[in-house]
Amino acid sequence: MAFESLSEKLQNTFKKLRGKGKVSEKDLKAAMREVKLALLEADVNFKVVKDFVRDVSERAGGAEVMESLTPAQQVIKIVNEELIKLMGGEAEKLNIASKPPTIIMMAGLQGAGKTTTAAKLGGLLKKQGKRPLLCACDVYRPAAVKQLQVVGGQLELPVYAEEGVTDAVGIAKRGLEHAVQHSNDVFIIDTAGRLHIDEQLMDELKEIVREVSPTEILLVVDAMTGQDAVNVADKFNSELEISGVVLTKLDGDTRGGAALSVRAVTQKPIKFCGMGEKLTDLEQFYPDRMASRILGMGDMLSLIEKAEQALDLKKAEELEKKLMTQKFTFSDFLDQMEQMKSMGPIQNVLGMIPGVNAKALKNASVDEKKMAHIEAIITSMTTEERELKDKLTPSRKERIAKGSGTSIVEVNALLKQFEQMQKMVKQLSGGNMNKKFKRKGL
Ligand code: GDP
Numbered sequence: 001m002a003f004e005s006l007s008e009k010l011q012n013t014f015k016k017l018r019g020k021g022k023v024s025e026k027d028l029k030a031a032m033r034e035v036k037l038a039l040l041e042a043d044v045n046f047k048v049v050k051d052f053v054r055d056v057s058e059r060a061g062g063a064e065v066m067e068s069l070t071p072a073q074q075v076i077k078i079v080n081e082e083l084i085k086l087m088g089g090e091a092e093k094l095n096i097a098s099k100p101p102t103i104i105m106m107a108g109l110q111g112a113g114k115t116t117t118a119a120k121l122g123g124l125l126k127k128q129g130k131r132p133l134l135c136a137c138d139v140y141r142p143a144a145v146k147q148l149q150v151v152g153g154q155l156e157l158p159v160y161a162e163e164g165v166t167d168a169v170g171i172a173k174r175g176l177e178h179a180v181q182h183s184n185d186v187f188i189i190d191t192a193g194r195l196h197i198d199e200q201l202m203d204e205l206k207e208i209v210r211e212v213s214p215t216e217i218l219l220v221v222d223a224m225t226g227q228d229a230v231n232v233a234d235k236f237n238s239e240l241e242i243s244g245v246v247l248t249k250l251d252g253d254t255r256g257g258a259a260l261s262v263r264a265v266t267q268k269p270i271k272f273c274g275m276g277e278k279l280t281d282l283e284q285f286y287p288d289r290m291a292s293r294i295l296g297m298g299d300m301l302s303l304i305e306k307a308e309q310a311l312d313l314k315k316a317e318e319l320e321k322k323l324m325t326q327k328f329t330f331s332d333f334l335d336q337m338e339q340m341k342s343m344g345p346i347q348n349v350l351g352m353i354p355g356v357n358a359k360a361l362k363n364a365s366v367d368e369k370k371m372a373h374i375e376a377i378i379t380s381m382t383t384e385e386r387e388l389k390d391k392l393t394p395s396r397k398e399r400i401a402k403g404s405g406t407s408i409v410e411v412n413a414l415l416k417q418f419e420q421m422q423k424m425v426k427q428l429s430g431g432n433m434n435k436k437f438k439r440k441g442l
Helices: 004-019 025-041 046-060 071-086 114-127 142-154 168-181 199-212 227-240 257-266 287-295 298-310 313-324 330-341 346-351 358-379 394-404 408-430 433-438
Strands: 102-107 132-136 186-190 216-222 244-248 270-274 282-284
Touching (some): 004 025, 025 071, 046 071, 046 257, 102 199, 114 142, 114 186, 132 168, 168 186, 168 199, 199 227, 216 257, 216 270, 244 257, 257 270
Parallel strands (some): 102 216, 216 244
């Protein structure tokens, strides 16, 4: 599967970083060196790697990240964001002509997957309610016309072809007329490829462009060829002004280099990716989904986002102050629990962490029940009791137990737990709380 080795290496790097708690400048440098090597081994263009690592390092090295409660997570988040940016940011949709038909020209080297992709794209657009016509302009490879007719037939798409005619430009022109006459709102041209880019091929493609003015010129490149694919894309782009790229064979054993460099090198968006040989295996390319896949931690990323939203940093600071002045009350306790809870059911939160097993989840569910009881007990206290202004006498305890639907035993257990926390607070308030908090970073 694509990106496997890159994913594994990046995940290892982040695992080491997370294990450190607080991230030092040296740790960050070491991690960035590993990221750099992983990307180079994945056959990502050297300049792209250099710029990427520089951008991530600059952002990650900032005080905001290094001094946050969770520096390691912030670094992962930045790598994710920069990967998305590298692949183009937002997903770019196919351009649709304001006046039909939308004309899509497929270009690329032989074997890249043009013919297959032309049909796949036709099938995808048909599903969206369009009426595509495929046009066979690969006149040099006799089998190519037949191939387009076969795959088009499998998807029940009409194919315009002229047997025995070698004038590709003329076929494209007449095919377009045919599309207009038959109310086909999408016209997809399959062109000839060569083993290498040559002048004759480029001239023919340019001639077709002049004649039919495509809405989209999609360059089809084979992701398995790594940096070669990027070089091909760069050359095609400088000659032909392509409007987008289709990366094929991403289902194969690709190292990911093409997917990660082609946008940066050509400045043209990847619009689709081929994910298999079946005619339905064409997908819109989403940079954010691809980045999650590369990091192999889609769920982990949403967990980080959730934690960020849930963790009210201002409240954490207030608590820190309170701890230092030793005024930790039941209200603060409740606040802490609310923050934990706003991350969602504990099982779900834990379930997102790789490696958490079912047994741990079962224990967590018990904890959650306990938490509900603690919450009930505290909310059954009066404001004065919560703020420690009124002492909890036996009669008050009984009232609280009744009000919360718990028992005196549970109320006493909570009080004991609270006393222990206060003791801890006393010890902590002597030291530097700030540091202790930060060391807790995941
Ligand atoms: P063309 O010469 O550019 O028209 O390339 P073809 O469309 O004939 O494709 C060349 C080979 O690549 C064929 O065997 C296709 O089945 C295969 N192919 C194309 N796209 C994909 C893809 O996304 N995944 C896989 N696994 N194979 C693909």
